[in-house]
Amino acid sequence: MCIIFNEEGLNDITPPCVVQKFINHNAVLYKLFVIGQEYFVIERPSLKNFSACDQKTIFFDSNEISKPNSVSELTSLDDNESYTPTVWPEQKKMDNIVRVLHKYLGLDLLGIDVVIDNRTGHYAIIDMNVFPGEFSNEIFVFNSDLFQY
Numbered sequence: 001m002c003i004i005f006n007e008e009g010l011n012d013i014t015p016p017c018v019v020q021k022f023i024n025h026n027a028v029l030y031k032l033f034v035i036g037q038e039y040f041v042i043e044r045p046s047l048k049n050f051s052a053c054d055q056k057t058i059f060f061d062s063n064e065i066s067k068p069n070s071v072s073e074l075t076s077l078d079d080n081e082s083y084t085p086t087v088w089p090e091q092k093k094m095d096n097i098v099r100v101l102h103k104y105l106g107l108d109l110l111g112i113d114v115v116i117d118n119r120t121g122h123y124a125i126i127d128m129n130v131f132p133g134e135f136s137n138e139i140f141v142f143n144s145d146l147f148q149y
Helices: 007-012 091-105 137-148
Strands: 028-035 038-045 110-117 123-129
Touching: 007 028, 028 091, 038 091, 091 110
Parallel strands: none
Antiparallel strands: 028 038, 028 110, 110 123
């Protein structure tokens, strides 16, 4: 993956590719693991805030960035940024995301990555997987529910 900051950066990619707007979200990603109507949320590190500038394209491996204890210059907020404490996502909004996606996609197993815009507070789905592929100790409850499903 990469972050492109300006028109010149478009020369760094080779189509076909998927383009997605970058949303500043204070380096916090929420992973939702869905089984039927139940879901579990875990917080993960994510990319720090960026602004449009003449910076060169940044290439990265998203799997390395969002590991549980990832430490990277790409996940640490800059010193000039005011620290905003992480606020757990509103359950009502997460419930709605799960309900709507379950209804329209008809999937009982789903992984969803959500970020919260640090300016507006809007929630954005940045990735979905038809089968949550991440099974670790931190989601043990999810694993046991999956086996019972």
